Amino acid sequence: MTASGTHPRAWLRMALAACALSLGALASPQGAAAQTVAQTAAQSGGVVRQVLVIGNRRIEPATVISYLTLGVGDPITDAALNESVRRLFETGLFSDAAISVDAGQLVVRVAENPTINRIAFEGNSALSDDALLPNISSRPRRAFTRSRAEADVQVLTELYRRAGRYGTTIEPVIIEQPDNRVDLVFEIDESAVTGVNAISFIGNEVFSDRRLRKVIDTTESGIFSFALTSDIYDPDKLEFDKELLRRFYLSRGYADFTVQSAVAELAPDREGFFIIFTISEGPLYSFGEQSVVTNAPGLDPAEFEALIVGAPGEQYDADIIERNIQRMIFLAGQRGFAFVDVRPRAVRDPEALTVGIVYELVEGARVYVERIDIEGNTRTLDRVIRRQFDIVEGDAFNSRDIEKARNKIRALGFFSKVDVATERGASDDRASVKVTVEEQSTGSLTFGLGFSTADGPVGEISITERNFLGRGQFVRTRLVVAGERQVVDFTFREPAFLDRDLEAGFNIYLRQQDRKSESSFKETNIGFVPSVAFPVSEFGRLSLNYRVSSDEIRDVDSAASELIKVDEGTAFTSSVGYSYSYDVRNDPLEPTAGFIASFGQDFAGVGGDSQYVRSVASVRGYRSLFSEDVVGSMTLAAGNITTFSDDLRITDRFFLGGDDFRGFARDGIGPRDLKTDDALGGNNYVVLRSEVTFPLGLPDSFGITGGVFADVGTLWGLDRVSAGGTTVDDGANLRASAGVSLFWDSGFGPLRINLATPLVKEDGDDTEFFRLTAGTRF
Numbered sequence: 026m027t028a029s030g031t032h033p034r035a036w037l038r039m040a041l042a043a044c045a046l047s048l049g050a051l052a053s054p055q056g057a058a059a060q061t062v063a064q065t066a067a068q069s070g071g072v073v074r075q076v077l078v079i080g081n082r083r084i085e086p087a088t089v090i091s092y093l094t095l096g097v098g099d100p101i102t103d104a105a106l107n108e109s110v111r112r113l114f115e116t117g118l119f120s121d122a123a124i125s126v127d128a129g130q131l132v133v134r135v136a137e138n139p140t141i142n143r144i145a146f147e148g149n150s151a152l153s154d155d156a157l158l159p160n161i162s163s164r165p166r167r168a169f170t171r172s173r174a175e176a177d178v179q180v181l182t183e184l185y186r187r188a189g190r191y192g193t194t195i196e197p198v199i200i201e202q203p204d205n206r207v208d209l210v211f212e213i214d215e216s217a218v219t220g221v222n223a224i225s226f227i228g229n230e231v232f233s234d235r236r237l238r239k240v241i242d243t244t245e246s247g248i249f250s251f252a253l254t255s256d257i258y259d260p261d262k263l264e265f266d267k268e269l270l271r272r273f274y275l276s277r278g279y280a281d282f283t284v285q286s287a288v289a290e291l292a293p294d295r296e297g298f299f300i301i302f303t304i305s306e307g308p309l310y311s312f313g314e315q316s317v318v319t320n321a322p323g324l325d326p327a328e329f330e331a332l333i334v335g336a337p338g339e340q341y342d343a344d345i346i347e348r349n350i351q352r353m354i355f356l357a358g359q360r361g362f363a364f365v366d367v368r369p370r371a372v373r374d375p376e377a378l379t380v381g382i383v384y385e386l387v388e389g390a391r392v393y394v395e396r397i398d399i400e401g402n403t404r405t406l407d408r409v410i411r412r413q414f415d416i417v418e419g420d421a422f423n424s425r426d427i428e429k430a431r432n433k434i435r436a437l438g439f440f441s442k443v444d445v446a447t448e449r450g451a452s453d454d455r456a457s458v459k460v461t462v463e464e465q466s467t468g469s470l471t472f473g474l475g476f477s478t479a480d481g482p483v484g485e486i487s488i489t490e491r492n493f494l495g496r497g498q499f500v501r502t503r504l505v506v507a508g509e510r511q512v513v514d515f516t517f518r519e520p521a522f523l524d525r526d527l528e529a530g531f532n533i534y535l536r537q538q539d540r541k542s543e544s545s546f547k548e549t550n551i552g553f554v555p556s557v558a559f560p561v562s563e564f565g566r567l568s569l570n571y572r573v574s575s576d577e578i579r580d581v582d583s584a585a586s587e588l589i590k591v592d593e594g595t596a597f598t599s600s601v602g603y604s605y606s607y608d609v610r611n612d613p614l615e616p617t618a619g620f621i622a623s624f625g626q627d628f629a630g631v632g633g634d635s636q637y638v639r640s641v642a643s644v645r646g647y648r649s650l651f652s653e654d655v656v657g658s659m660t661l662a663a664g665n666i667t668t669f670s671d672d673l674r675i676t677d678r679f680f681l682g683g684d685d686f687r688g689f690a691r692d693g694i695g696p697r698d699l700k701t702d703d704a705l706g707g708n709n710y711v712v713l714r715s716e717v718t719f720p721l722g723l724p725d726s727f728g729i730t731g732g733v734f735a736d737v738g739t740l741w742g743l744d745r746v747s748a749g750g751t752t753v754d755d756g757a758n759l760r761a762s763a764g765v766s767l768f769w770d771s772g773f774g775p776l777r778i779n780l781a782t783p784l785v786k787e788d789g790d791d792t793e794f795f796r797l798t799a800g801t802r803f
Contacts, residue, residue, distance in 0.1 A: 073099050074129035080136055082205065084118060089133060092116055101126055117170045138168040142206040148213040151188060157211075160184060169199070169207050181211065187441075189257030192216030192295040220246030221258055222297035228285070228304045233654050235725040237302075239615050240273045241266035246297065258298040261442055263287050265435075267302075274306065275343035276611065277653075280373070280380050281307030310341040313374060313381030317353070321362060321388040329353050329386065341380050344611075348563070350425065353384060363421035364389050392422040394458060395450035401462040402495075405439055409497040410460060412521050413437070422447075422456045434460070439492045441465040467492035481508030497521065499530070509539040522557065531555040543692040543791075544703045545585035546593070548676055549577040561605075568604045572627070573597070576676050586698035588705055588743075588753070592674045599633035602626055610647060617653045620646035635677060636669040655719040663711040673744045678706030681740045682791070684798075686712055688736065688762025688781035693791035695740030696755045702789065705743060705753065712738030718768070728770035734781075737761040754789055761785040 073095050078086040093109040095101065106124055113122040113135065121136040143165055146154050161177035163169070174197040185193040193216045200208040224245055226234050238245070243259070243266050267284045274282035285303045292299065312335045317326040332352040335345045350367045357365040366389045372381035396418055399407050411417075413433040416426050424447070431445040442463040450457045468490045487503040498519050505512040518530035536550045552574030561567045577595040604625030610616040622644040630636035643662040650657050664679050682693035692704040716734040723729050741757035764781030779796040786792060 071101050071126075071129050073097050073101055073131050076131045076133065079132060079134045082137055083140065084135075084137060089113070089135060093131075093133070095131060101129075101131075117173065118168045137205060138170055139201070139205045139207045141165050141167055141169045142202050142208050145208065145210045146213060147210060149215060151190060151215050152184060157181060157184065163209055169209060174199075174209060178211070181213070185215070187259070189218045189220070189259070190216045191219040191258070191291065217296060219258055219291075219295070220297050222246065222292055222299055224300045224302075226302045226304060229306060231279070231306055231309075231652065233652075233720065233725065235720065235728075236653050237270065237273075238725075241269050243300065258289060258300070259441070260289070263289065263300070270302065270304065272343070278309045278311070278341040279307050280310045280341055280343075280371070281305070283307075308375075308378050310373075310378050310380045312337055312339050312341055313372065313377075313379035315349075315382045315384070317384045317386060319386035321357075321365060321386055324357065324360065324362060324365070324386055326386075329356060329384070332356065333384075335382075337379070346382060349382075349384065353386065354423065354425065357386065362388060364391050364423075366423065367425075390454070392454055392456050394418055394420050394422050395455035397458045397460065399460045399462070401440075402464065404464050404495045405462070405492060405497070406495045408524065409437075409439075409492075409495070409521075410434060410462070412524060414458075427458060434462070437492075437497070439464065439467055439497070483507040509542075511537045526559060528558040529556070540692075541580075541582065543690075544589060544675065544705070545582040545701065546578050546589055546675075547580040549579065550676075551575045562607075564609050565605065565607045568606075568625075570602050570604075572600050572602070573633070576674070578674070578676060584701060586701045586703040586705065588698065589675055589703060592676075596634040596674060597632075598629055598635045598677075599631045600627045600629035600635075601631055602628065602639075616647040616658075617649040617656050618647055620644060629677075630669065635672070635674070637666050637673060637677060639666045639677075640664065650717065655717065657717045658715070660714040661712075662714075664709065666708045668708075668744050673708070675706055678708060678743075679710045679740060680704065680706050681710055681712060681738065683793070683796070686736050686738060686760070686762070687714075687734060687764055687779050687796065688783045688792060688794075689760065689786075690791040690793040693793065694760050694787070696743050696753055697789050699754055699789065704791075707740040707755075708742035708744060709757075710738065710740040712736060714738075716766075718766075730768045730770075732766035732768065733764070734766060734779075735761070735763040737785075754787070756787070758787050759785060760787065760790065 074097065076090055076093070076095075076097065078089045081089055090096070092112045094105050094112065095109055099105070106126075110122055110124055113119055113133075118138055119135045120138050121134075123134045125132045125134070141163060144158065144161075144163060146157055149157065160180050162180075163173055163177050178195045178197055181195050182193065185191075185195075194214045196212045198210045198212055200210060202208060221243055222245070224234075224238055224241070224243065226237050229237060243262055264287075267287055270284055271282060283305050285305055286301075288301045288303075289298045290301070291297075314337055315330075315333045315335060317329040317333075319326055319329075333349050335342065335349070346369055350369060353367045354365065357363075357367075366387050368385040368387060370383045370385060372383060373379075374381070394416055397411060397414065399410050402410060414426065414430040416423070416430075427445055427447060431443060434440065434445070435443045440462040442461075444461040446459045446461075448457045448459060449455070469488075471487045471489065472485070483505065484507070485503065485505045487501055489499075489501040491499055493500045496519075498517065501516045503512070503514050503516075512534065514532060514534035514536075516530065516532045518528060520528050522529035532552075532554045534550070534552050534554075537547070539547050541547065552572060554570055554572045556568055556570035558566060558568040575595055575597055578589070578593050581590055581593045602625060604623060606621065606623040608619075608621045610619035610621055622642075624642045625640070627639040629639070641662070641664040643660060645658060645660040647656060647658045649655065666673070666677065666679065679695075680692045681695060682689040683691035686694060692706070695707045695710075696705040697703065698705060714734070714736045716732055718730055718732040721729055721731045737759060739757050739759050741755060743753060743755050761784040762781050763784055764779055766780075767778045769776040777798045781794060781796070783790070783792050
């Protein structure tokens with residue numbers, strides 16, 4: 026035993042334990058800090074008389090001392106020493122730090138982190154340096170830390186994921202430089218855009234996968250997907266797709282519909298996602314009784330019930346409920362109740378499969394909109410977003426107005442993300458609205474290729490900007506070159522002229538068409554058409570326009586009809602016109618119910634050489650048969666042109682055939698010179714087109730559907746029927762045709778084949794059994 030009475034083996038065990046603790050402490054900066062505190066703990070006690078900083082090269086001693094919790098005159102404690110070391114490491118300025126105490130002197134030893142000399146990106150082409158640099162926290166002349174560099178890698182990786190490049194890998198590389206400086210280089214291995222390989226649905230029985238794919242915004246990748254953005258996987262867009270599915274089902278009577286899950290699985294090659302929606306459709310509901318109750322004195326429930334649409338027994342439709350609510354809010358405002366909130370309460374009857382609605386008119390708290398703040402719009406002007414709100418600062422706050430504005434902002438198509446949140450204002454009766462958006466590309470350079478039996482090969486190139494200069498304006502320049510026609514046009518539209526719901530714009534065009542095969546001449550048209558359009562009702566819209574054009578008939582064949590020869594030359598047309606449309610379709614792109622009707626007139630003779638009134642009208646209705654995959658449509662169209670003189674030219678008349686009257690060639694029916702077989706056009710027409718489209722039972726991935734159609738109509742009436750002994754067939758005899766169609770939504774673009782046969786025709790009519798239209802954009 027030693028003099029102190031401790032066995033030598035005990036000393037050996039204590040020494041080994043101390044060594045183990047020391048090695049563990051040195052394994053990390055935090056461990057080093059703990060070791061330093063452990064070393065100074067035995068020296069704690071007393072008061073700090075002096076602070077000495079050792080090891081600093083770039084950082085001033087006073088700056089180091091400012092991070093400490095101890096100063097001259099402060100008592101030395103273990104807690105204070107521990108906190109001081111922790112704060113030194115938290116600054117990110119030091120790779121090592123230690124504090125020792127020697128007779129009241131605090132000795133702070135530090136090793137500075139290197140300074141970042143420069144930051145570079147290598148291997149990036151999809152995202153520029155300017156797009157990457159502002160998003161990272163590392164900066165030149167700042168201290169380098171490994172943790173910050175790793176955090177920057179995570180940020181950059183997320184940026185690439187948002188761009189659809191999920192396979193991108195990023196590695197930070199440190200290059201040491203003199204004077205304790207380093208270059209930080211992010212080596213980037215960019216992957217291809219991660220598209221969507223397939224979209225499938227589980228649980229859908231009423232609607233097919235093909236129909237539901239048309240509802241959502243995300244699309245499957247195709248051959249020309251490199252020019253698209255809708256087929257790039259985006260988790261935020263997936264949430265929007267769930268909402269689109271919910272709206273789709275609720276507007277079609279499935280009140281219990283839910284999206285149970287939406288899963289995106291990355292393919293083994295990491296080049297695409299498989300998206301699976303699991304849904305529960307539920308039963309089909311009808312409307313039950315709808316009523317109005319209110320606790321607001323002065324409001325008559327009967328007056329509001331008169332606004333209700335959706336009679337008992339009609340198919341349930343959430344869109345109808347929303348429109349009922351908007352009508353009630355508007356009426357309440359007219360009655361002086363600006364703060365009334367309409368709360369629909371559903372009363373389900375699962376046995377009768379009906380949903381009754383009780384609209385509760387509640388006079389809510391008097392809350393006003395204090396301000397509307399907009400963030401993230403780096404390109405789009407504030408006013409473009411603000412005009413999507415029906416409210417302004419100082420108006421009564423209504424949550425439905427906020428939700429409506431959010432949907433309108435998203436519908437602009439200018440932003441990849443839209444968030445509209447409300448916050449408490451300066452007082453309880455004030456609310457602030459905060460709009461946060463993320464810009465996306467709104468311009469496109471489009472190339473198109475196609476073929477039709479009428480025009481032969483068709484090529485198109487267009488440059489389009491949907492948000493010109495961030496003002497929300499639409500600008501497009503287009504060039505079309507086909508076998509028998511060439512078109513150059515420029516279109517400009519301002520959707521909110523004078524900051525009102527008034528669309529103003531103009532179109533300038535140059536068109537050349539070879540009509541030798543139908544009417545033995547060529548024509549050239551140059552025109553300018555300014556116009557304005559605005560809503561006149563919930564579903565009605567009125568458009569006003571003026572047109573001035575130069576219309577030349579040239580290269581008339583020597584054997585052409587005398588009625589065409591007399592029109593050779595150039596005429597100027599100056600006309601004003603209007604068009605009214607009424608649209609109650611359930612979907613503007615893929616309608617399965619509702620109709621759209623239009624009527625328009627042009628009055629020529631406001632100057633120029635032509636004097637006439639042209640009137641056209643059409644109505645087209647849609648209805649699903651058996652399911653929404655089988656859709657029937659019927660179109661009734663008619664037109665008349667009345668001249669005030671005998672100088673109506675052939676280019677002013679109507680023509681029928683081709684896509685307008687299947688089974689007959691372009692300009693294939695109507696008045697015709699019996700000697701030259703030239704089509705002359707007519708002053709009147711009427712045509713009824715009916716069609717049913719349906720699936721063919723093939724896998725949805727084929728994109729092939731079928732259709733049957735039947736057309737009946739006629740074209741007749743010439744203002745002059747004689748010139749140089751010309752014999753004209755001008756009878757108003759009905760023609761009819763029927764046929765089948767094949768539609769292919771191919772990877773190269775949409776293709777349509779019509780096989781038609783005339784059922785009723787006249788001698789001299791130009792028939793067409795086969796018609797192919799195909800094209801693509803990329």
